[in-house]
Amino acid sequence: MITASEAAAHLSISEREVYNLVATGRLVCYKLGPRLTRFKIEDLDRFIESCRLGGSKKKSASVSSSAVSCMEKDIGLLASFRRLGVEVKQTPTTGKKRRASMPVRLVSSNPAP
Secondary structure (H helix, E strand, C coil): CECHHHHHHHHCCCHHHHHHHHHCCCCCCEEEECCEEEECHHHHHHHHHHHCCCCCCCCEEEECHHHHHHHHCCCCHHHHHHHCCCEEEECCCCCCCCCCCCCCCCCCCCCCC
């Protein structure tokens, strides 16, 4: 069994990403104590095989317009989709935008002199 640091080197990713994969359930680990996490090389190799694309069509996901600003900077949501192997497909918004509120007109009880 190997440490998270060694697992990260085996997968060519950061140690933080190893823990992210464990948290999402995509990578198997063994908790031998409160601060002792280990990995089997067989499990890492199985994970690598599961990530392989064999000529099949990639998954695609559409995003809302609120996420577009994050995607333009290649941070947050877009980076997460790319790590998961999901191709992002942006679509235009079809609904009409409504005004948030009615315009307010101020009326004074005292007429101007």
